[in-house]
Amino acid sequence: MARDYRALDGVLLFDKPLELSSNTALQKVRHLFQADKAGHTGTLDPLATGLLPVCFGEATKFSTALLDADKTYLAKARLGQVTSTGDAEGEVIASHEVTVDEAQVRAALLHFVGEIEQLPPMHSAIKFQGKPLYEYIRKGERVAREKRRVTIHALTLVSFSGDELEFSVRCSKGTYVRTLAEDIGAHLGCGAHLIGLRRTAIAGLSLDHAVSWAALQVMSPVERDSHILPVDTLLPEYPALQLDEVQTRRLAQGQQLTVDADLPEGKLRLYGAGRFIGVGNLKGGRLSPERLSASVAKSAANADLT
Structure with a gap:
């Protein structure tokens, strides 16, 4: 028997798991809550985890407020290897010896703080002549892309060991963290690609208050509903x-x-x-x-x- 869906208004701070698209995550959460209307506030790649605010009912009207908001990520990059996609999904197309030390890495990160230019990756949803770029690259085609100006508000080294570094970045709308990782590697002279990405905050909303899919599944309906936040949670700024x-x-x-x-x-x-x-x-x-x-x-x- 089909489940009865209900009118539900509010926001769930959801911790999206790995290898689940944002839309699939949205539909799973919507079905679990039996909500008749739901949307999210901006996609996360399937290989990225972390904060994905899910909007129910009236909250979908105000979800665009977070599309333009600054976002914070915890990212991991591997130095010494350049891939075809800029992340771990692609093939390694170039390898270089890693001889940099922590001081050089910290100096490199400082170079990218502020307003910078990025060349959007071909493996992205940016549209060219009505089609997303990833559709061209799947056919083996490449198109001319224009650099975009983005702002890196904060870029902090979390850890560095051997050929792997972890950094926290707070950035403006439209920033590609995998491109940032590639550019950091290029600046260091050894290349790099992204191997992990976790969104930890959007504007004033934090992953600290998010709930995981595993936790939601074992909750009672009343417990799940207790995690629904008011609609104006989307507008903290x-x-x-x-x-x-x-x-x-x-x-x-x-x-x-x-x-x-x-x-x-x-x-x-x-x-x-x-x-x-x-x-x-x-x-x-x-x-x-x-x-x-x-x-x-x-x-x-x-x-x-x-």
């Missing part, structure tokens, strides 16, 4: 603004509000009657609705503004 009932109705009807508050311009988390109601955009002291929860929009649809 947006300043908050409280609205009264009239302001909430006006905003829900598409009107702008004059806001006399010491808040930075840009996107805000909005609250009314003690609950999260959506996201607004503040500019020049005027607040415009950007995306509101369905319940607020529905309640205001037939309301008479006084």
Whole structure:
């Protein structure tokens, strides 16, 4: 018998396991929670593990907030070998002796902190003429790629031994960590490829509060639901603004509000009657609705503004 799916709103901080695509992980979690609607906030490669926020119901409306957010990874790279894909999935196409020491590695990492240029790998989902690059490389074709500017906010050596190094990196949207590993190896003169990747944070969300697939499977439904976080968990970096009932109705009807508050311009988390109601955009002291929860929009649809 088919299971009954339910309306469920909120966010699960999921620790994606190895060799599971982000979409497969999403569908497994959605089925386990019997949620009628679910999405995630940005893919992780099958060979990468770590933080994958899963959004249920209303949370899917606000999931794009994390697409542009900074992300933090724990990465492992092997020096001395260059592969066809930049990671352990590819064939070794060049080998070099590794003679660098820890001081040289630390100096190399410093070279990549700040705004840098990266050449996107052919084995990526970036599109060229409507098709992802990986489709071309599967056919043995290569296409011209343009370098992209990304920002490395922090790059720290965790360990170094022999031909293997582990580093932590906090980076902007669009950064390819495997390309970073390759570029570090090229800078050291011995080449490198990525052999492990774990996402540990997205904006203010941390892997420390995530739950694994193995743990979810042995929980009772009540225990699993206790790990569902509020929708506004997705917006930790947006300043908050409280609205009264009239302001909430006006905003829900598409009107702008004059806001006399010491808040930075840009996107805000909005609250009314003690609950999260959506996201607004503040500019020049005027607040415009950007995306509101369905319940607020529905309640205001037939309301008479006084």
